Amino acid sequence: MPEPRLGQDGLTRRQILGLGGAFGLLTTTGLATAATLARRPATTGAQLRSTAALPPPHQVPLPIPAVLKPTSTDGTGDHYEIVQRETDAEILPGLTTRLWTYGGTFPGPTIEARRGRGVTVTHRNELPVPTVVHLHGGRTPAAWDGYPTDLVLPATWPQAAAHRMPAMPAMPAMDGAGGGAMADPRAVTSRLTRDYTFPNDQRPTLLWYHDHRMDFTAPAIWRGLAGLHIVRDDAEDALGLPAGPREIPLMIADRAFTADGALTYPSLDPTLRERPGVSEPHLAGVLGDVILVNGAPWPVHETDAARHRLRLLNASNARHYELEARTEDGRRLDLVQIGSDQGLLTTPVTHRSLPLAPAERHDLVVDFATAPVGSLVRLVNRLGTGRTRDVMAFRITRRPAADDSRIPPTLSTDLPDWHRQDAVRTRDFAFRAGRTNGGHGWLIGGRPFDPARTDVTVPLGDTEIWRLVADVHHPVHLHLVGFRILSRAGRPPLPHDAGLKDTVSLRPGESVEIITRFDGYRGRYLFHCHNAEHEDMGMMANLEVV
Numbered sequence: 001m002p003e004p005r006l007g008q009d010g011l012t013r014r015q016i017l018g019l020g021g022a023f024g025l026l027t028t029t030g031l032a033t034a035a036t037l038a039r040r041p042a043t044t045g046a047q048l049r050s051t052a053a054l055p056p057p058h059q060v061p062l063p064i065p066a067v068l069k070p071t072s073t074d075g076t077g078d079h080y081e082i083v084q085r086e087t088d089a090e091i092l093p094g095l096t097t098r099l100w101t102y103g104g105t106f107p108g109p110t111i112e113a114r115r116g117r118g119v120t121v122t123h124r125n126e127l128p129v130p131t132v133v134h135l136h137g138g139r140t141p142a143a144w145d146g147y148p149t150d151l152v153l154p155a156t157w158p159q160a161a162a163h164r165m166p167a168m169p170a171m172p173a174m175d176g177a178g179g180g181a182m183a184d185p186r187a188v189t190s191r192l193t194r195d196y197t198f199p200n201d202q203r204p205t206l207l208w209y210h211d212h213r214m215d216f217t218a219p220a221i222w223r224g225l226a227g228l229h230i231v232r233d234d235a236e237d238a239l240g241l242p243a244g245p246r247e248i249p250l251m252i253a254d255r256a257f258t259a260d261g262a263l264t265y266p267s268l269d270p271t272l273r274e275r276p277g278v279s280e281p282h283l284a285g286v287l288g289d290v291i292l293v294n295g296a297p298w299p300v301h302e303t304d305a306a307r308h309r310l311r312l313l314n315a316s317n318a319r320h321y322e323l324e325a326r327t328e329d330g331r332r333l334d335l336v337q338i339g340s341d342q343g344l345l346t347t348p349v350t351h352r353s354l355p356l357a358p359a360e361r362h363d364l365v366v367d368f369a370t371a372p373v374g375s376l377v378r379l380v381n382r383l384g385t386g387r388t389r390d391v392m393a394f395r396i397t398r399r400p401a402a403d404d405s406r407i408p409p410t411l412s413t414d415l416p417d418w419h420r421q422d423a424v425r426t427r428d429f430a431f432r433a434g435r436t437n438g439g440h441g442w443l444i445g446g447r448p449f450d451p452a453r454t455d456v457t458v459p460l461g462d463t464e465i466w467r468l469v470a471d472v473h474h475p476v477h478l479h480l481v482g483f484r485i486l487s488r489a490g491r492p493p494l495p496h497d498a499g500l501k502d503t504v505s506l507r508p509g510e511s512v513e514i515i516t517r518f519d520g521y522r523g524r525y526l527f528h529c530h531n532a533e534h535e536d537m538g539m540m541a542n543l544e545v546v
């Protein structure tokens with residue numbers, strides 16, 4: 001009997017995965033959920049309830065992820081090693097949480113890179129399941145971009161099973177290098193360790209690396225597989241922006257905990273080995289009721305009454321934020337945006353509140369000069385309710401003798417300036433809930449992700465406009481390229497859409513036009529929704545640059 005080939009013979013991937021039954025029952029509720037969500041724009045999923053004792057806000061000190069030291073460095077670049085392993089950490093005071101980590105910490109260690117200087121990271125997998133490393137926002141050759149089936153196998157993975165993807169029909173192993181139910185034998189390559197090379201040949205910005213395994217990205221990130229990667233260059237260093245202890249990366253992520261401190265997540269298969277997916281109430285996304293910043297719950301950071309550069313990343317699976325900085329006397333401090341996903345803006349943009357969708361980054365300068373010594377400046381989320389309104393706080397402990405940082409009126413001059421008339425074609429993509437043959441799914445253009453199907457083929461160097469339309473909130477991310485936002489709902493982009501983006505938040509019912517030039521590298525890349533649950537449930541597609 002011939003093996004089924006993905007995307008052929010009318011079979012969907014979900015059917016091949018054997019999920020028809022489980023998801024089929026849920027179709028009606030799944031679509032009802034989507035309709036309900038469209039009416040409640042702040043809701044992107046169902047919130048888990050922690051049973052652990054939670055600390056009061058603003059007591060746990062803000063951790064700053066350690067900067068990773070290279071294991072070697074030479075004329076061509078820096079070499080790093082990261083072991084992916086389980087760790088027990090104290091996230092909630094007095095309780096122990098089992099995490100999946102890069103190098104034993106959550107967030108993982110920060111990689112500090114210089115523009116144009118290559119970094120190679122050897123990842124070794126000591127976790128119980130295969131993993132994939134993706135550098136989000138990186139301009140990375142396809143071989144190192146972390147395609148969802150380019151696995152790093154753990155040594156403990158049963159060798160008999162190592163040659164097929166879990167829960168997929170067996171196929172003959174391909175010369176011991178990998179295998180699986182892929183139509184394309186090149187689609188799976190697997191090793192115990194894997195070297196990822198990142199050229200860092202791109203505008204300086206805050207990137208992040210995270211897991212990207214097919215069907216299991218959301219729970220793996222939830223367990224802790226996320227870290228920061230910062231690209232810098234001399235031009236940015238010379239701007240005089242707040243630096244040193246006054247430049248602070250903030251990875252925001254929500255989680256939920258059981259009474260004994262374990263992370264809660266509604267996986268259908270908690271081993272993350274066989275059956276992907278989450279239980280029915282969470283099909284729209286998994287939200288936690290504890291807000292972590294750099295891995296600490298509602299932390300506090302003691303600092304001085306000066307300008308600070310806050311480098312925000314929303315590493316939550318599904319939660320959106322709309323952030324404000326509030327003083328104790330009820331004022332909202334200016335959030336001066338100096339950069340977005342893909343680096344510095346041309347000129348600063350001042351906001352009072354700032355939305356942050358999953359995977360988006362904002363580079364901000366906030367001046368604490370007017371906050372009294374001894375007071376708190378709270379970072380709050382206007383979209384939260386109850387305890388999820390709090391994010392973190394800064395406690396102002398002293399007034400500095402001087403603050404010699406500045407925000408120059410011109411931040412950068414190299415932002416790509418693509419015009420409509422540069423585009424050689426326009427494509428349309430609908431991001432919607434829908435039924436697959438098997439039941440509920442999150443689809444792009446009516447289809448769930450299929451690693452064997454090329455959805456988009458773009459000649460290297462072409463400029464295109466993509467029109468993206470959404471049913472509910474979908475933060476849409478393109479690998480390889482940065483893009484500019486041309487319009488939202490037929491109107492000019494919003495103030496926070498400025499700059500070069502790699503993730504754009506589509507709001508319910510909204511159509512957004514983006515423009516980009518597909519340059520850099522040829523090869524197979526992805527675009528997908530970065531609501532991590534949607535991504536795992538099919539909302540991802542292949543982009544081939546040829």
Ligand code: C2O
Nearest residue numbers: 134136359477526
């Ligand atoms: Cu954050 Cu496909 O990535």
Ligand code: CU
Nearest residue numbers: 135136137479
């Ligand atoms: Cu990415």
Ligand code: CU
Nearest residue numbers: 474529531534
């Ligand atoms: Cu989505």
